[in-house]
Amino acid sequence: MLRTAFLLLACATVLSAGEVAAPWTGRIVIVESVSGGAKQGDKREQEALATTLQERAARLRERLKQATPTVARTLRTDLAHIEAELEQLAIERGGTVDLGRTEYAIGATRTLVDGDEARVVIDRARAVAVVRAGGRAETVRLSPPPAAIALDDAQDAAAVFDVATRRGTLKVDDRKYIVTIAAGLPNAYAQGLLPGQSDPLARALAALPGLPVLVENERDGVVRRWTVTVCTPGLIDETDW
Numbered sequence: 001m002l003r004t005a006f007l008l009l010a011c012a013t014v015l016s017a018g019e020v021a022a023p024w025t026g027r028i029v030i031v032e033s034v035s036g037g038a039k040q041g042d043k044r045e046q047e048a049l050a051t052t053l054q055e056r057a058a059r060l061r062e063r064l065k066q067a068t069p070t071v072a073r074t075l076r077t078d079l080a081h082i083e084a085e086l087e088q089l090a091i092e093r094g095g096t097v098d099l100g101r102t103e104y105a106i107g108a109t110r111t112l113v114d115g116d117e118a119r120v121v122i123d124r125a126r127a128v129a130v131v132r133a134g135g136r137a138e139t140v141r142l143s144p145p146p147a148a149i150a151l152d153d154a155q156d157a158a159a160v161f162d163v164a165t166r167r168g169t170l171k172v173d174d175r176k177y178i179v180t181i182a183a184g185l186p187n188a189y190a191q192g193l194l195p196g197q198s199d200p201l202a203r204a205l206a207a208l209p210g211l212p213v214l215v216e217n218e219r220d221g222v223v224r225r226w227t228v229t230v231c232t233p234g235l236i237d238e239t240d241w
Contacts, residue, residue: 001222009110014105023108024105024106024109025107025126025233025234025235025236026106026232026233026234026236027103027104027106027230027232027236028103028104028107028188028228028231028232029095029101029102029103029104029229029230029231030100030101030102030104030225030226030227030228030229031098031100031101031102031225031227031229032098032100032101032104032225032226033096033097033098033099033224033225033227034086034087034090034096034097034099034222034223034224034225035090035095035096035097035222035223035225036089036090036091036092036093036094036095036222038222043093043158046052046089046093046182046233047054047093049089050086050093050097051087052083053089053098054086054098056082057079057082057083057086057099060075060078060082060137061079061116061117061241062082063075064076064079064116064117064118064133064134065117065118065119065132065133065134066135067132067134067135067198068097068134068135072133072134074116074220086099087099087222090222091221091222100115100116101116102114102115102116105236106236107175107236107237107238107241108236108238109123109124109125109238110122110123110124110238110241111124112238112241113192117133118131118132119132119133120132120192121241122142122192124191126139127141127142128141128142129141129142129192129194131194132220133237136235140194140195141195142191142192142193142194143193143194143195143197145187145190145191145206145207146190146193146203146206146207147205147207148207148208149207149208149210150168150208150209151166151168151169151170151179151181151208152168152170152171153168153169154166154168154181155167155168157180159214160180160182160214160228161182161185161213161228161231163182163184163185164182164183164184165180165181165182165183165213166180166181166183167179167180167181168181168211170204170205172200172201172204173200175201175217175219176217176219177215178214178215178216178217179205179208179211179212179214179215179216179237180212180213180214180215181208181209181210181213182210182211182213183208183210184210185211185213186210186211187205187206187208187209187210187211187212188211188212189202189205189206189208189212190206190207190208193206201215211228212226213227213228214226214227214237215227
């Protein structure tokens, strides 16, 4: 899950030649979702069940942010069962079900990442992050970016947030992902990569030359997506962090 890969997102502003690019500030939202294929069963009943499961999952994720390590293990097990039910429901109803949402407040010097299981404040100048999860806070140093890689068979794609993109494939272990990159925006996964990140997809995305605005993988009739749904520039107040 990429929700556990705490992300730092800072979009660049392109200015005319000879000027210094000001740091982008504003808010970003990334949503993880699954989509199914053929429709089966009663749609109204399925939608009601999906809403109930999503509400339960949201409550569990909020509890995870304050839970002790022992309680957190139980909550993660419960959350995994709910996510499996949501994925199966997506297959049956033939629609899209959101699994998780991460919000970013990007200030001039720091970034606040409010994820499903943790709250992270990243000091970009000092290259350190304070991770608040499990009822405690831990300061960690940001990892250096991995060696750069490129998408296979990349081609020009439609602009996203008024930025040109390219779309190609990325192979990670035995899975193939279709990735859309905005080369004019910094790679969030690289800048927010934390020590000990074990997710191979997160590490691979961190090595790409630009911001992955859409990541898709189809497996067993289910399409899983990580989508940048909001990229709104604006001033961010960092005083309460």
